Amino acid sequence: LHMKGRGSLSKCLQKVDTFLHRTIGTNVVAVKEEREGCKSLYGVQAERQEQAERSVLISCHSRTNEKNFLKYLSRHGDINKYFFYESYGMYAVVEFANRESLASLLEEAAIPSTSHESMVPFKSRLLTLRNLGSADVPNQQSGQQCQPQTTIPINELIQRLAREETIEQQITSLTDVYQLTEENSRLRFLVCSLLKDIAAAYFPECTINPFGSSVNGFGKLGCDLDMFLDVDDISGRNAKMPKSGLWLEYQMKRASSERAVTQSLLSVIGDCVDQFGPGCVGVQKILNARCPLVRFAHQPSGFQCDLTANNRVAMKSTELLYLYGELDPRVRHLVFTVRCWARAHGITSSIPGAWITNFSLTVMVLFFLQRRSPPIIPTLDHLRDLADPRDKSVIEGNDCTFVSDFSKIQLLSNTETLEKLLCEFFEFYSTFAFNRMSISIRKGKEQNKPEVAPLHIQNPFETSLNVSKNVNATQLDRFVALCQESSWLLQQSDTNTPRGGNAEKATTPWGLATLLMPSQVAGIKGRKKRRREPASERIKSLLESLKNTNQHKKS
Numbered sequence: 001l002h003m004k005g006r007g008s009l010s011k012c013l014q015k016v017d018t019f020l021h022r023t024i025g026t027n028v029v030a031v032k033e034e035r036e037g038c039k040s041l042y043g044v045q046a047e048r049q050e051q052a053e054r055s056v057l058i059s060c061h062s063r064t065n066e067k068n069f070l071k072y073l074s075r076h077g078d079i080n081k082y083f084f085y086e087s088y089g090m091y092a093v094v095e096f097a098n099r100e101s102l103a104s105l106l107e108e109a110a111i112p113s114t115s116h117e118s119m120v121p122f123k124s125r126l127l128t129l130r131n132l133g134s135a136d137v138p139n140q141q142s143g144q145q146c147q148p149q150t151t152i153p154i155n156e157l158i159q160r161l162a163r164e165e166t167i168e169q170q171i172t173s174l175t176d177v178y179q180l181t182e183e184n185s186r187l188r189f190l191v192c193s194l195l196k197d198i199a200a201a202y203f204p205e206c207t208i209n210p211f212g213s214s215v216n217g218f219g220k221l222g223c224d225l226d227m228f229l230d231v232d233d234i235s236g237r238n239a240k241m242p243k244s245g246l247w248l249e250y251q252m253k254r255a256s257s258e259r260a261v262t263q264s265l266l267s268v269i270g271d272c273v274d275q276f277g278p279g280c281v282g283v284q285k286i287l288n289a290r291c292p293l294v295r296f297a298h299q300p301s302g303f304q305c306d307l308t309a310n311n312r313v314a315m316k317s318t319e320l321l322y323l324y325g326e327l328d329p330r331v332r333h334l335v336f337t338v339r340c341w342a343r344a345h346g347i348t349s350s351i352p353g354a355w356i357t358n359f360s361l362t363v364m365v366l367f368f369l370q371r372r373s374p375p376i377i378p379t380l381d382h383l384r385d386l387a388d389p390r391d392k393s394v395i396e397g398n399d400c401t402f403v404s405d406f407s408k409i410q411l412l413s414n415t416e417t418l419e420k421l422l423c424e425f426f427e428f429y430s431t432f433a434f435n436r437m438s439i440s441i442r443k444g445k446e447q448n449k450p451e452v453a454p455l456h457i458q459n460p461f462e463t464s465l466n467v468s469k470n471v472n473a474t475q476l477d478r479f480v481a482l483c484q485e486s487s488w489l490l491q492q493s494d495t496n497t498p499r500g501g502n503a504e505k506a507t508t509p510w511g512l513a514t515l516l517m518p519s520q521v522a523g524i525k526g527r528k529k530r531r532r533e534p535a536s537e538r539i540k541s542l543l544e545s546l547k548n549t550n551q552h553k554k555s
């Protein structure tokens with residue numbers, strides 16, 4: 001339901017919505033009752049986690065015969081699901097129907113023997129399939145299909161979008177290409193589960209769950225894997241004291257602060273990952289950050305991993321973003337498009353710095369959707385008002401309460417198209433009073449800026465904090481200039497309609513594809529410089545550059 005079903009339910013709702021709007025001029029509030037069927041993020045996570053615990057990751061030879069492979073493994077029990085992928089070699093993820101099969105498989109696995117090196121004797125569910133027989137022989141038919149774990153390069157995406165018939169189709173196509181696949185999502189949970197096995201050597205009851213874009217619905221293939229090590233149940237914080245009589249409690253070591261506990265936990269687990277974790281390389285302990293973390297690369301999956309602990313607010317933000325993405329399909333489409341556009345123009349970056357982050361950008365899209373008339377999504381304050389007593393959540397003094405039952409959320413009737421929304425998004429931020437106003441999805445209204453930072457986006461749960469504190473004036477200016485340019489481009493008939501005949505259409509970027517191409521204003525240093533240049537000159541040079549790019553592509 002999370003990956004496939006959720007998409008199809010959303011698509012289905014969108015189609016019904018459009019149909020009803022066209023035929024009887026009404027919206028589909030009643031049909032949205034279907035949201036009752038949507039799983040909460042916790043439901044999705046529990047299911048994926050359980051699947052991951054029945055799974056193994058196997059490095060195999062690229063000429064491994066699929067039939068032989070399955071025959072060999074199914075001697076241990078039924079296989080629910082398997083797939084192959086490539087990441088510095090061929091790998092397979094195999095999910096057994098029962099845990100007993102896994103135990104039987106691991107029982108049979110041998111310790112590798114080498115004459116020159118020694119092995120750290122930590123056994124995990126990361127295995128290698130060896131074959132002394134026929135499968136390693138050249139000319140053997142491989143037969144297996146590899147599932148892609150990274151997305152296509154931007155140039156290919158531009159070509160693909162150029163072939164679409166409408167901007168609406170371009171936006172949905174971009175989401176289809178970029179979003180995490182079912183297989184990639186499984187692999188993310190499996191890596192968390194493998195890591196949990198390492199942490200469980202110290203804390204047998206701990207869990208490691210993905211958060212951030214791996215699970216919030218806005219993840220792009222290839223995005224980092226944010227992990228949350230949860231040892232809360234062990235620390236006894238949630239234990240209930242009896243009212244009277246005898247009871248026992250654990251004696252535990254005391255530390256000066258929660259932060260100090262988090263740091264020492266991550267330090268020890270980080271060392272284990274570094275020294276015992278198969279496939280984990282480049283381990284860095286970044287313990288003095290606001291949110292302490294251990295960063296490393298998990299080679300067999302190709303994921304860049306960030307392991308954090310005691311990061312409950314981030315988990316709540318993830319849950320909130322997931323909820324917004326589930327409410328209306330336009331939310332995810334717009335976030336994917338804006339994130340991709342921002343990356344193409346270097347507004348966001350994988351290197352930390354004064355750039356706008358994907359998280360800030362997502363909050364900006366949500367805020368814009370709350371400002372539509374009527375609003376497409378409700379404010380966080382409204383979601384808090386709909387909450388049950390059991391939804392109550394206070395983390396380090398911050399009220400993180402919001403409704404978990406999706407069916408309680410009534411949406412208003414807004415039928416704006418994705419094309420219109422994209423254009424309006426750029427227009428909205430082209431003229432937003434960033435110098436005076438703060439963006440708040442809690443209130444759904446701009447607020448007076450409480451501090452002087454160029455861009456102020458209120459942290460939804462720690463409301464006195466600014467999530468875009470790192471952004472400097474230059475980066476904000478670039479963002480505004482690019483919004484102005486994109487808004488202008490989308491209003492030109494030259495760019496907002498497909499060009500020429502079929503043959504030409506295949507190579508001539510138009511619509512969204514044009515917006516992803518190198519910009520004329522991307523290099524500007526500040527607003528003042530741009531203002532000195534007459535608008536007509538900018539537009540002329542922009543059209544020239546588009547023509548040149550097209551000619552270059554055709555030649």
Ligand code: GTP
Nearest residue numbers: 211212213214223224226314317318358359459467
């Ligand atoms: P990617 O760029 O695709 O990794 O997006 P992401 O949403 O995973 O962002 P990132 O890896 O930077 O952060 C992971 C999660 O941490 C986010 O989804 C948020 O839930 C949370 N987070 C990130 N940055 C901030 C911030 O500045 N403030 C708060 N409160 N939470 C943040």
Ligand code: MG
Nearest residue numbers: 212213224226
């Ligand atoms: Mg992330």
